[in-house]
Amino acid sequence: MPGSLYAWYSLYDLDVLADREAVLSGEIELRQLTRLREILHSDRGSIQTSLKFHRHAHSAVTVELTFTTAVELICQRCLEPLVQEVSEQVSLTLLEPGSMDGEIEKQNEAVVLKDGKLNPAALLEDELILSLPIIPRHTKIDECGSMAHVVQALAPEEHSGIAGPPLRNN
Numbered sequence: 001m002p003g004s005l006y007a008w009y010s011l012y013d014l015d016v017l018a019d020r021e022a023v024l025s026g027e028i029e030l031r032q033l034t035r036l037r038e039i040l041h042s043d044r045g046s047i048q049t050s051l052k053f054h055r056h057a058h059s060a061v062t063v064e065l066t067f068t069t070a071v072e073l074i075c076q077r078c079l080e081p082l083v084q085e086v087s088e089q090v091s092l093t094l095l096e097p098g099s100m101d102g103e104i105e106k107q108n109e110a111v112v113l114k115d116g117k118l119n120p121a122a123l124l125e126d127e128l129i130l131s132l133p134i135i136p137r138h139t140k141i142d143e144c145g146s147m148a149h150v151v152q153a154l155a156p157e158e159h160s161g162i163a164g165p166p167l168r169n170n
């Protein structure tokens with residue numbers, strides 16, 4: 001059986017992996033993940049990942065997916081690049097299409113296999129995209145580029161003119 005992160009694994013393959021408690025691990029270049037690339041400032045770098053397969057008592061195959069990477073995003077406050085460190089571990093129950101009524105281990109998230117097959121690289125890409133912040137920003141404004149400081153310097157002025165109800169001078 002090939003141990004590639006790019007291979008498509010059938011339900012039969014996944015059963016074998018689970019029974020052997022197999023581990024697939026390796027490194028994927030960010031530039032190979034085309035959907036992810038669209039949201040990155042730069043596609044330099046790679047992801048270290050591992051998938052540990054096992055089976056729960058009630059037959060569903062589960063995979064422990066772990067991945068670590070650092071990606072470059074655009075800060076939405078200063079529009080300059082920022083490095084986002086990502087380190088995640090998720091436990092996913094793999095389901096055949098149409099088997100949603102089966103008993104799923106409640107503590108796990110479930111993934112329905114398209115056409116009954118699993119591609120580890122595609123699963124990793126999905127989970128990595130989900131783990132990224134919707135609005136990336138430098139943690140502290142001091143880390144932001146000059147644009148954010150200009151905006152912050154201007155912003156208080158907008159509010160200083162707000163007054164209470166007009167006073168009557170009798």
Ligand SMILES: [Zn+2]
Pocket residue numbers: 075076077078079080137138143144145148
């Ligand atoms: Zn920033």
